[in-house]
Amino acid sequence: MTKQFETIALIGIGLIGSSLAREIKDKGLASTVVVSSRSPDTLKRAEQLGLGDRYTLSAADAVKDADLVIVSVPVGASGAVAEAIAPHLKRGAIVTDVGSTKGSVIAQMKPHMPSHVHFIPGHPIAGTEYSGPDAGFVGLFKGRWCILTPLPDTDADAKAKLRVFWETLGSMVDDMDPEHHDKVLAIVSHLPHIIAYNIVGTADDLETVTESEVIKYSASGFRDFTRLAASDPTMWRDVCLHNKDAILEMLARFSEDLAYLQRAIRWGDGDKLFDLFTRTRAIRRSIVQAGQDTDMADFGRHAMDQK
Amino acid sequence: MTKQFETIALIGIGLIGSSLAREIKDKGLASTVVVSSRSPDTLKRAEQLGLGDRYTLSAADAVKDADLVIVSVPVGASGAVAEAIAPHLKRGAIVTDVGSTKGSVIAQMKPHMPSHVHFIPGHPIAGTEYSGPDAGFVGLFKGRWCILTPLPDTDADAKAKLRVFWETLGSMVDDMDPEHHDKVLAIVSHLPHIIAYNIVGTADDLETVTESEVIKYSASGFRDFTRLAASDPTMWRDVCLHNKDAILEMLARFSEDLAYLQRAIRWGDGDKLFDLFTRTRAIRRSIVQAGQDTDMADFGRHAMDQK
Numbered sequence: 001m002t003k004q005f006e007t008i009a010l011i012g013i014g015l016i017g018s019s020l021a022r023e024i025k026d027k028g029l030a031s032t033v034v035v036s037s038r039s040p041d042t043l044k045r046a047e048q049l050g051l052g053d054r055y056t057l058s059a060a061d062a063v064k065d066a067d068l069v070i071v072s073v074p075v076g077a078s079g080a081v082a083e084a085i086a087p088h089l090k091r092g093a094i095v096t097d098v099g100s101t102k103g104s105v106i107a108q109m110k111p112h113m114p115s116h117v118h119f120i121p122g123h124p125i126a127g128t129e130y131s132g133p134d135a136g137f138v139g140l141f142k143g144r145w146c147i148l149t150p151l152p153d154t155d156a157d158a159k160a161k162l163r164v165f166w167e168t169l170g171s172m173v174d175d176m177d178p179e180h181h182d183k184v185l186a187i188v189s190h191l192p193h194i195i196a197y198n199i200v201g202t203a204d205d206l207e208t209v210t211e212s213e214v215i216k217y218s219a220s221g222f223r224d225f226t227r228l229a230a231s232d233p234t235m236w237r238d239v240c241l242h243n244k245d246a247i248l249e250m251l252a253r254f255s256e257d258l259a260y261l262q263r264a265i266r267w268g269d270g271d272k273l274f275d276l277f278t279r280t281r282a283i284r285r286s287i288v289q290a291g292q293d294t295d296m297a298d299f300g301r302h303a304m305d306q307k
Numbered sequence: 308m309t310k311q312f313e314t315i316a317l318i319g320i321g322l323i324g325s326s327l328a329r330e331i332k333d334k335g336l337a338s339t340v341v342v343s344s345r346s347p348d349t350l351k352r353a354e355q356l357g358l359g360d361r362y363t364l365s366a367a368d369a370v371k372d373a374d375l376v377i378v379s380v381p382v383g384a385s386g387a388v389a390e391a392i393a394p395h396l397k398r399g400a401i402v403t404d405v406g407s408t409k410g411s412v413i414a415q416m417k418p419h420m421p422s423h424v425h426f427i428p429g430h431p432i433a434g435t436e437y438s439g440p441d442a443g444f445v446g447l448f449k450g451r452w453c454i455l456t457p458l459p460d461t462d463a464d465a466k467a468k469l470r471v472f473w474e475t476l477g478s479m480v481d482d483m484d485p486e487h488h489d490k491v492l493a494i495v496s497h498l499p500h501i502i503a504y505n506i507v508g509t510a511d512d513l514e515t516v517t518e519s520e521v522i523k524y525s526a527s528g529f530r531d532f533t534r535l536a537a538s539d540p541t542m543w544r545d546v547c548l549h550n551k552d553a554i555l556e557m558l559a560r561f562s563e564d565l566a567y568l569q570r571a572i573r574w575g576d577g578d579k580l581f582d583l584f585t586r587t588r589a590i591r592r593s594i595v596q597a598g599q600d601t602d603m604a605d606f607g608r609h610a611m612d613q614k
Contacts, residue, residue, distance in 0.1 A: 100527075125527045128604035129591070135604070145523055174523075184516050187509070189527035194568065195502060196528075200587040202494070202557070202564045209491050215593045216452055216481075220407075220432045220496035221503075223600045224531055230591035233584035240572045240580050250509070251569050255562065257509045261501065262558050265547045273547050277540035280507040284436070284537035286522045293530045297435035297442070299606040 004165060009034040009066035011059045011081055013046045014232070015127060016098045017072035018136030021051035023169050026138045036062035046133045060088045068165070071097040071109075076238035079108030086112040094158050096122045100185060100235070102149045102178040104242035110151070118158035121149045123181065124171060125189075131232040142170030143291055149178040186246035190239055191254060194247065196228035197236070311472060316341040316373035318366045318388055320353045321539070322434060323405045324379035325443030328358035330476050333445045343369035353440045367395045375472070378404040378416075383545035386415030393419040401465050403429045407492060407542070409456045409485035411549035417458070425465035430454045430488065431478060432496075438539040449477030450598055456485040493553035497546055498561060501554065503535035504543070 008030040010017045017035075024030050035052030036059050037043040047055050056062050063069050063085045071081050078099060089095065095117050099105045102121050113119040126144040128135065146166040150159050163173045176184070203214045203222065214222065240247060264272040288295045315337040317324045324342075331337050342359030343366050344350040354362050363369050370376050370392045378388050385406060396402065402424050406412045409428050420426040433451040435442065453473040457466050470480045483491070510521045510529065521529065547554060571579040595602045 125524045127527070130604050137604075144526055147524075180515075184520050184524060185527065187513060187516050188521055188524045188529040191509075192506065192528035192532055194572075195506060195565075196531075197584055197587050198565050198568050199499065199502060199561060200590055201568075201583050202498075202561045204586065204590060205564070206494060206560070208487075209494050211590070211593070213491050214495055215590070215597050215599065217432045217454075217491060217495045218594050218599050219451055220434070220492065221499035221535055222495040223594050224503075224535060225499055226587070226591040226594055226600070227606065228528055228531060229584075229587035231584075233581050233588070236584050237577050237580045241575055241577055244572055244575070247572060248569065251565070251572075253513070254506060254509045255565065255569075257512070258502075258505050258558070258562065261505050261508075262555065262562075265501075265551055265554060265558075268548055268551070270544050270548055273544045274540050276508050277504055277536075277538075277543050279511065280504050280533070280536035281540070283507055283511060283518070283522070284533040286518070287525050287530050287533055290522050292522065292525050293533070294608055297437050297444075299534065299608055301601055301606055 003029060003031055004161070004168070005030045005067040007032040007034065007065045008068045008070065009036065009062040010052065010070055010072065011036050011062060011085070012072035013037045013042060013051060013133045014072060015131050015135040016124065017070070018046065018049070018051055018133040019138070019140040020070060020072065020136075021046075022136055022138045023141070025051075027168055029165065029168060030068070032065075034062045034066060042133060049133055051133060059084045063093070064088045064090065066090060067093055069093060069095045071095070071099075074234045074238040075099040075101050075105055075242045078105045079112075082109035082112040086114060089114060089117045091116045092118070094118045094120060094162055096120050096162055098122060098124055100189065100239050101243040102181045106149070106151070106178055118155050119151065120154055120159055120162050121151075121178065122162065122166075123147045123149070123185070124166065127231075129227045129230040131235070139170070141166070144171055146171040146173050147176050147181055148173060149176055149181050182243050182246045183249075186243055186250045190243055190247050191250045193228050193231060193236055194240065194251070195254070196225040199225050200229040310336060310338055311468070311475070312337045312374040314339040314341065314373045315375045315377065316343065316369040317359065317377055317379065318343050318369060318392070319379035320344050320349060320358060320440045321379060322438050322442040323431065324377070325353065325356070325358055325440040326445070326447040327377060327379065327443075328353075329443055329445045330448070332358075334475055336472065336475060337375075339372075341369045341373060349440060356440055358440060366391045370400070371395045371397065373397060374400055375469075376400060376402045378402070378406075381541045381545040382406040382408050382412055382549045385412045386419075389416035389419040393421060396421060396424045398423045399425070401425045401427060401469055403427050403469055405429060405431055407496065407546050408550040409488045413456070413458070413485055425462050426458065427461055427466055427469050428456045428485065429469065429473075430456070430492070431473065434538075436534045436537040438542070446477070448473070451478055453478040453480050454483050454488055455480060456483055456488050489550050489553045490556075493550055493557045497550055497554050498557045500535050500538060500543055501547065501558070502561070503532040506532050507536040
């Protein structure tokens, strides 16, 4: 494959940033990859792992020759990064990000972006519960969707170039309005994480059931939630703070539905329970059919349990 | 291995019953396995799969020569099964079950049990989202806990025999008070399933986000919940109806904690969010260390995604 970009700058080198670094090297998508982190330890680890060609603690220094800049930091840090890199961006550079909220990232970054660069916010729908430069891997984006939320004045050629970049990593690419993105992600990602964190917290606080019991018997359902609840706390604090309105709306819907379900349990309304428990099976089937999850029982964990 | 039982009767041949059938054959634990189901289709399928040595639609007929009777039916059907089999149970037989609630099963079955049998309620903490005779497999119980809730008059030898049976399948066995079992399971299993069913229902009902969007972007968290929400509706309706008090108690705790979390989001209290999101990580680590889940990222799904 011919190189799509001469120089790519990665601002932030956690799970997403380091997966991108590995993909770019694996597929030969750039001549030079510049890796930047504001943490000396993280940067050192990235260098040990050989994730880039040049390493710097300064985001401003990282972007100066870059044709493509990918910001992969907790969304609350987007504004500070934009401010730092803005004066150093090359004419015609594409600046994108991978943040889980888009309205807030645009509000933070857009005001700093000079008119001679192409700012195209993005969000690859991919991840694991692990974080940091060691957590990344080739294949993270394969078969997953990447949402771009272009702005009204976004250059079509620049957007097409960014789309090809993600497609080269195996992703399917969708365009979406930023506000709609934030609503969609509130229900498919933010609410599930918040609920998972919450139930694990509730279990941890009980006086009547010990932590040891929760751990021993977790294979009966609870352990599924602990995976999401082991996700990066900084990232998820920022998501909660930066997609507040959509999250509160989804939480209100969830709580209302839960009150209805709770009432059906209290009054012994088996038909209501059976109806809901039947309806939800169909969605699982659709997700498996769409290639967005494995059809192996228990996520295939039993095969691994036996090893 | 010498045969532990001459004849074992399996009442119900779904995920658990058919896993037991396969284990008993695999490990040679009985001379004769009698399979019983009240559904002609299920019984026929069990016969096609060769799960037993004798097949009958009548639970009463199934138990007449059995040294061990294992009832694996939705907990709401326990009373009817107990009433049907009681007059036909062999002197000295061990009668156990695998139900997810214990107080209710004991209340339903105990009054019917003749004094010449050993009734020892049990609950293997194992399962998948699939159900029916095709869903069972050898290895389901390996490394998982099995809880026995013996009654005050339970014979020690009979209990020891049942314990050896489960240990032979690779399980660890714990004794527990039935009431405490129901509290523990309410938090580690029943609440997670109810919450999963609820969030999938909420997503399905939204007007602002389409079902197609929920499916496409589900890898960002939502898909994890759909696995539990694809579990057998009859089984889970019965669990909700038969462990009502403990479930309502746990739901109240969960909702209270969620209101606190919601308030932290509304008021932008990042420190509270960060504290909770950090604390929950430790529980995940303990579960992995206890051998109750894989430490592979994303439950190892990425390895399967690549295939």
